[in-house]
Amino acid sequence: MITLPTPSRELLPANLPLSFQEWRSRLDSQHVPAVIGIAGSRGKTTVIRMVEAIFRESALRTAVWTDQGIEVNGRRQRGELVPWSRALERLGDNSLDVAIQELDWSLVHAVGLPPRSYPVVAITNLCVNSDSCMVRTESLLADRALPKLRAAARHDGVIVLNGEDFSVADRTEAIASTPILVGLSKDTPLVRKHLQHGGTAAWTTRQELRLGTVATSGPLGSVVDLPFALHGAIGFQVHNALMAAAIARSCGIPGTTIAAALAKFEMSPAAMPGSFNVLSIGDAIVVVDRPVPSWFLRTPLRGIFHLLPGHRLITIAGKLEAVPDDDLVETGRLLGRAGGALVLHGSTERPERTALLRQGAAANEVPPVVIHVGTERQAISRALRMLRPDDLAYVLADQPAMVLRALERAQLRIRTPVSA
The missing domain is CATH 3.90.190.20 (Mur ligase, C-terminal domain)
Structure with a gap:
């Protein structure tokens, strides 16, 4: 594991790690696998690839499990369960640094997830505030799966939520982990309320991606430097970048590295066919x-x-x-x-x-x-x-x-x- 630059604690909310090494060492001391779980109706694969790119920019060794299969350090593996088990073993012996797992609504609803097992969980969206969507069978399954997802984040971990989707972020179930809400503006109702109550969020202001609290925040890159969002013209891609940046920052990746990775990121048709x-x-x-x-x-x-x-x-x-x-x-x-x-x-x-x-x-x-x-x-x-x-x-x-x-x-x- 290489040594990454560390930002000043003064620029960060107190609950976020200073570095990836700090985050990973804390997990190792508690025998917790460094696995990030990402779910959502739309955008989760894009966010996963952005997070992977940020980790690769940090020269970290990664495993990724999506609906396209399993990749270890960018190389496709044969099968799913066996290579994933091997990846988890490699996390344990430190020959891999971090893994990212795509979580499917129907599977989570049917099988569930071990409670308080993931150090970071992220939910990109559910129904984007559409009543027509919420009455559909697949959306009802997703809604029933959400409490299990929210409970899967560890009490000392982080859950990154779409702060613009009320069905994701405005729920009655208690969250044991630290929530980070994501919105294009910090004046988005749920994000504003979360910040006013001392919470952590990610937002854009003056063409800049930022993460922090009401009292302090730090930059995560520039909107105009995002080629996949056509330099800010595609708002939902900016939101995806914010989600990925918040996830990476929750693992201790510094803002400068996040900004550099997002500025280089390209939507790969081979890895994400049909993802805008x-x-x-x-x-x-x-x-x-x-x-x-x-x-x-x-x-x-x-x-x-x-x-x-x-x-x-x-x-x-x-x-x-x-x-x-x-x-x-x-x-x-x-x-x-x-x-x-x-x-x-x-x-x-x-x-x-x-x-x-x-x-x-x-x-x-x-x-x-x-x-x-x-x-x-x-x-x-x-x-x-x-x-x-x-x-x-x-x-x-x-x-x-x-x-x-x-x-x-x-x-x-x-x-x-x-x-x-």
Whole structure:
């Protein structure tokens, strides 16, 4: 384990460690594995990758378990339970420094978690304050899993909570660990209340990421230095960065290291296909995301609309399997708000769903032009032919990996000059 620079205690809330070595030594003395658990309906994989990048910037040896599998020091392992058991053994003999585990709502609800076992737990969101979301079966399961997650943090540990999601941060269950609330502004109601009662939070102010209390706070980087958030244009990515920074700071990583890692971080299409991947195709921008119901769609669309002034929007959508039938009209309305073009594929399989989506799109004052094609591959080809300089394409991909490969080939064709 390398020696990292340590910030002054005067700049930190009293409950946070001065260094990673201090944090890890405390865990070792209590025979507690250095495992960070991260859960949420959206954004948890992105936050996990950011935390991993911060640890890698610190030259720490890591193990990561996500729905993509297990990686040790960036190398994919075969299987899951056996390599994870080995990773925990390596934490015990100090040949690994820290592990990050993605926690799935349904698994936590069904199996539970050992109480007070994780030194750090983080919850990115649940239903982003949507009543329509909270009545869904999967959301009810998540809501029942939340108390188990909150109880899984050790009494001397930290729980990092989305301070903008009332279903996550405004609950009646007592928390034995130290809560850190995260919000884009410290004037967010729950964050402001938490700070007024002496709590610790992470927020942005004057284009700076900060963590602390009412009395004292320290910088964690600059919003304009975040390339994955298009230098502050994509608010939910700034929030993801704040979540990751708060988690890393809870493990003793200094703010300077966090800032350097976030400034270098890139959204890897290979590791996170369909996680708001932003690509340039010539002078146009293409964003590849996963289909989600309207209550989650509003968040990335705010980022899309922020980029839109002066740009034409081309939206590509297909089966939208994650969207319930009774949400298709609202989803269509949201996708059609900016006009432009809406390229639909796969409409022959469930024509009644396509009709609902079109009904929603047509409800806008200036509805989009709707184009039907057969397959997702054909939809991408059609959109690429339509793209003009300064256009913006938003792809809700059924097969994100395939879409990203097609777009990467398009990038290569543009970069490679045609021989005479």
